[in-house]
Amino acid sequence: MSKTASLTTLSAALLASALAAPMAHAQTRTCDVMGSSILFSALDPNSGQTPSRSNDCLSALGEGMAAVQLPRADRNIDDIAAGQSQGYGLSDHKWGFVDRDGRLAIPPKFDAVQPFAHGLAAARDGSHWGFIDTSGDWVIEPGFGEAKAFAEIGVAPVWKLYEWVLIGRDGKRLDVDLGGHLASLTVGSGEPAPVRTTYAPVYKSPDGKEISWMPDLEIVGGFGAPEANLFLVRAHGALGIVDSDLNILVPPLFDYIDPPRKDGGLWTAAGGATYQALLKPDGTVVGSEYREIRQISDDLWWASGDDGEVFIINRAGKTLAEIDRPGRTSIGQFGPFVTYRAEDGTQVFAPQADAPVVLEKGFLAERTIQDELLLVQDENGAVAGLISRDGHYLSREDHDWVGQIDSVEIRGGWYWPNDIDGRLNILGPDLRPLLTPEAVEELDGFGVEIIPRVDKAEGPVPVAILGQTWCQCNEEGTGLLLSDGSIVVDKSWGNVSLLEDEPLTTDEPRFAIATAEGVGMIDETGKVLLEPSQDHISRFHNGYALTSRNGDIQALGRDGTLHDIPSSFGLKIVSPGLVTYQETAAADDLLRLYDIAAGEPVGEARFRTVQDFVEGQAIAKTAEGRLGVIDQSGAWILDPDYAEIERINGKLWAVRDEPSDEIFSTKPKAIVNAAGETVVAFTPSLKATTWPDGRVEVVSHETGLHLLLSEDGDIEIDGRETQFARVGHWLRTIRRPATGYLTAEGEWALPLRRGVGSSFHGDRALFATAEGAHLIDRDGETVADLPTAQWAWPADADWLVGWNEDEDRTVYADAQGDETLSVEGRGGSFRNGVALNRPNRNAKPGWMDRSGERLEIGRYRDLSRPDEEGLAYAAAQEGLYGYIDSEGRYLIPPVYRDASRFSDDRAIVTTGANAMMIDRDGRPLARVNETCGVRVLYGPDNRRLWPESLPKRCR
Template identity: 85%
Template structure:
């Protein structure tokens, strides 16, 4: 009989014995898988090759010891079983260790453990970590919040009081600088050993205040108004609210905290907790705990209490009404308005009102008008009133003509109610009628042109221009209708027109009046500022309008004063006080600046175009079509060397050397300062954003460039060194991961620097940064650049392996950086001449030799590489694990739910009812199962080792 056949026969017999059906007292699914499935782990060499799953019964060996979870010794076994039946699970079970022969070397007494490494294992007592010896005694007392295994150089990373540090085997802290705000710390194999750090986010407020988060607390976004300095945070997967001192305003209990539809309203917190909440922008909780909350408009919320009563709440958090459960069916909604019909009245909750509007008996809400007004009718269907969003109420009982309303127009910010024959009145924002009955009658004789309303205007403002009707039969002339209901008209004015561009930005607009004598100008009250004398007046721009009279062109200021300017061509007001002009109409004539106040030209004619000045600067084009920036004296601030210029802040400009003709071009753009010095070199797809504090963010996803500049262009943050972004008005920064190399003496062979490095393989190590991957020597000098890929150099591998995701190919290189192999698809590192290889994303991985040739071993649902003895775990199509040889034959049958690689000739396997340590011949050396609510350990002879006795009901 061959060795292979004998092993298979022996393995099958042994497993049949070990995997016999459990007794009635044994429980199925004894061991629980911890974490998700991690299949084909050897495809991903940067992660290391791990067991496909871990379980909470027995761990893989480290230094010849395997962790095992069993009942504690100092508690009655019947009490432990009873606690399990009451739902306390494994609360009375702790971790110990087995040796490689399956003997219980350390009794169960630790709350958590890590594998042994360098003769010590991290172990937890309560909630503190320390390190134990192989005897189970403490070598380093439990005094740490976290601990990682000891590395070959004799140091271990630990966290104490939220600070990561390195300690020696004596437990003393090493006196080395690791930088602040560490999020993680690890030490790799070899000497010098790679020390890798990652960093926690730091948040900096506008006043320079900094927040460094405690462990397991993550800022998700800003909360409320940006200047409130409040944050939504996540802790243990739930959301809450904290202030800038990390004081908890709302405990982290919720699955989501959503902002209102419109800024300044109430936030909604729900999910996870037993209640839901409404939160003001300052973080205070509105009302009490609600069963349900819902935003029903931009300004109103609906909430229900424990007794199913309903609360109507406005954006300020004020409860406008409490309606009992039977009354819920009487709640209605009309766009942004909510109504409640009681027995003797109807209440209307306007979206921006602090109190409900009480309708007269018999009056009912009918519909909204463009979501701005609520139309109210009586029982007979006649119009009874209007309600505004602010809760102003225009009632028929106060004005009889309200009942005649057939339609309402919203024009220029004013309400214009009409009946079937014409205009009834004009209503202001408060729904107060502006016109007397006499004024309404008088208005009917005019044509009306609306003047847009400017908010917060003081005093009467123009509502409309009053013009002649089609018949030109109004003998009162034309003029203005003002917001106090008065009319300013003049029989000599033939036409009135607005001299402002829209949207209107001033509450003191100017108007042109046309008369038989010419064109003049009036102010917002109808006062004449310029007597009619001109042939034409342009719209105002930069504080001036251009006028012409008998061919003479002058500049008109807003006070009605005329200023002499050259009667040229191409006239344009480019700043409050400067005009550009050409002396002739010739096509090649250049523009010249003219100072209106000084009454004289500025400099020579040398510009093809001049854009409007901003803060004393303007972009100008030369005769040959190049762009630069000038000041108000016409001197070049930025020399005309560019095809395109975009102003950033007056000290910095974004420029292009070639024209694009596209609004969102990805062609290279640079940033230069006033001296013409390059701040950011020409970069494709460059996006420039100016922050509220004046700093400038530049970003190019295409090249990976990301910087934060001062308003002068100094680099404050380089994204290659530090990741950054905004959270409200706060700046979030995270230092990029760093790697240094430490000797066994505790000295830096190479200090920490940005990038991720591997262990040294001889005199070379892999070192990767955002700019690319390189091979470095022991002095830290770059010896070879590697092509673009995600590179790894696992311990024990002679070749580096890199995956190019864009091309879906794997590249191998030797220790000099020379490419040795390239294959399509994804592959892992080689071990014993074999690597996992997935040629196509839709295929299952298999084995590949060092020439890139696929090995015909079949396809599996999970697979490792062969170890030094030629065994690899493999999951058959049914999902059960066994161990195969180099030809794909199962030497240990696939009967396990999970399996680890062999280490020190031992592997950990799991079935539905137990976890076992086996040797290469599949002998079970130790087995953990469950009986009567407790974990039970059996030795190689299948005799119970732990606990000393079973619960009484199993005896």
């Protein structure tokens, strides 16, 4: 399926799910504030650029025009009123504009509008946006999915054909490179104008495929096994599953989709309180809809249906049983096992079985043993059987001795049932008894040492070492018990011991045998590989063990071959075929390498220590105590210049200049390559993680460093430029926001680069990146660095304002970057010599002058800065808004539920039922309220302007 077809399929599924959702509540008939009003919005230095309030009646002042929502002109007013009474909300209303004198300048005919800017306003007709002039005529015909206001330089951002582009006032697309995969696009004021971009996630598969996601969708994470290439996605708050080609496997309908406790199991999904589902790791839905789902164990799920029936489901999605409502009371759980007591016998659902185990009549589950075995008893409480996790059943009906079991131990991966007199038998993973009655009898005189279970495709494996008991009175000798029940013993063997480290890393372990003649070696079947001739044999390490005889030391291979090596000191097998040694016991004697197969030394004695080789490399220490990396010839791969070294991947190492005894030390590390070149400079709290594909992620939370390196150390992604993360085995990247400066001719004065820039103030602009904030000139060159803070430079301010959150302090700077003021708490930008200030988080904001002195104006619940005429909106403690002067006196009393700043001597206020445009004296110039079930616009003389007539019942 093509990507375009997949997107269409996905959009159709989203539409279907939206239509299936319950209808939203009808809009209220008051003039409600649209969105939540943010108290003290003037504390945001950028808040002066747009109106802070809007409502759904009369809103969005721009260039002397206010948007108004009224009954549409092309529909009968009585039909509109009837629709309102039936709860249809504002579906029969449209948006128009009133001018600053309160006259209806543009009748209501648009589905949505934005404020006028530079003579044009974005307006929506149906699902498409275009641009209108002040007469309401289309200047640019509707054809965009979204549209933003025109900037001073005569360009506007619009969404067309799944991408953001810039257009001119003629509606034509500008030939401007914006980088692709845009998530948002804005154009600021001034010339050249700042063009700011943010970017959508891009997902890249290991084979190089790239997907740039749709704006209304988000990949939440991988689903199932990494090789499945499936993803959890969120659309409009709901979750679904798609494949790597955007094909929908599970539509986004669920509130949550949770993973199983153990990889490979079923995922649990819920779509509201009444619908749950189980999903296989390949994205297919198991069974039908369930009312409730509960994961019993790593491998079993319990689900209930609409009629109260219960389903027992395993990790493969197979329904093992369907139990009707009355039978629910007979369901039991014993650790990871589920039981169902039916009339004809109890059924046991083992966590890893494909079918239930049916017990003999009268047999019941009793308890679990370490959650590995289920113990079954008869009606008299006697042991009747054992059931393993994968459904194997050892029954008393098949083996009489099962009824004598007193306890069961799980040791070394084997099951050891015992009675009160001692050991009875040994059971394998399938509960098959390993020992015949004769073998049980034969073992009675041996001491038993458990060997961890060995997994081998063919042939018997050792189960236990058979040794002497405490009395040392067994004349049969010692030996091995094998998994086929056979016993290998020898009277001459006084002791048998394991020559391997645990956990076992081989399916052919070796054992030492001690006899009167010396120590020898046998394999996993008891075959003698080395006749008893040694005084001691060490455990195997890197393929060899060290032996000693009469003071002579040799290396022993796993096949029993002895190799001569120097009889010296400090011997250690550091690699398959290499040992280190000192020629004397002197403390300052250095180590030398020795090649076991060649039978000769390698290089000179020059190492204080040599760690185990990994892929032909080892970290070694010099006589001076510095660390480097050597190859198997002893040559330095990485020169010994460091105090600490950690291997990353054989081509890269993390190094420290200074030693640290702390486990989680934050002392600086660097990353170097085999040439000794620094790939990542010394950085505090540096952490390197190797991904499955060999690439290396480098992070320092202390400094914000985040890099993705190739196996060789080349920087593939710099987190300062592009955010990245693993999603399943795909790579998700998001380019950092960027800003460029565009001229009115549609050409870059300064091309896009990472960071967020302000408009130019004369010859200076603010430009902030993750590394810090700077002032730049019109050539883009940095002319001043600003201290650490969150900086802004609003278009109407001559001072920059920066907030240091860590210190809860606001700093101001002039156009040269020099600090002009520093105050405690949060401060807004200055306008007309006044700024809003909140000294601390518990204080109410007020006004301050350019010296930082607080102005005495009283306390208000909400407040803005005064404008050029000295007016500011202010909410009294009761929460109602009015307008105060520079002394804090109300010139327009606090009687409004909400209020905006004045623009062109006009402001928008609401009283709940009414929305009004007022002048600076508080006189209403336009008013919207509801009359007879429809919204009505009244002019400055309180004369109805729209609609032309009221519904019949009100005429």
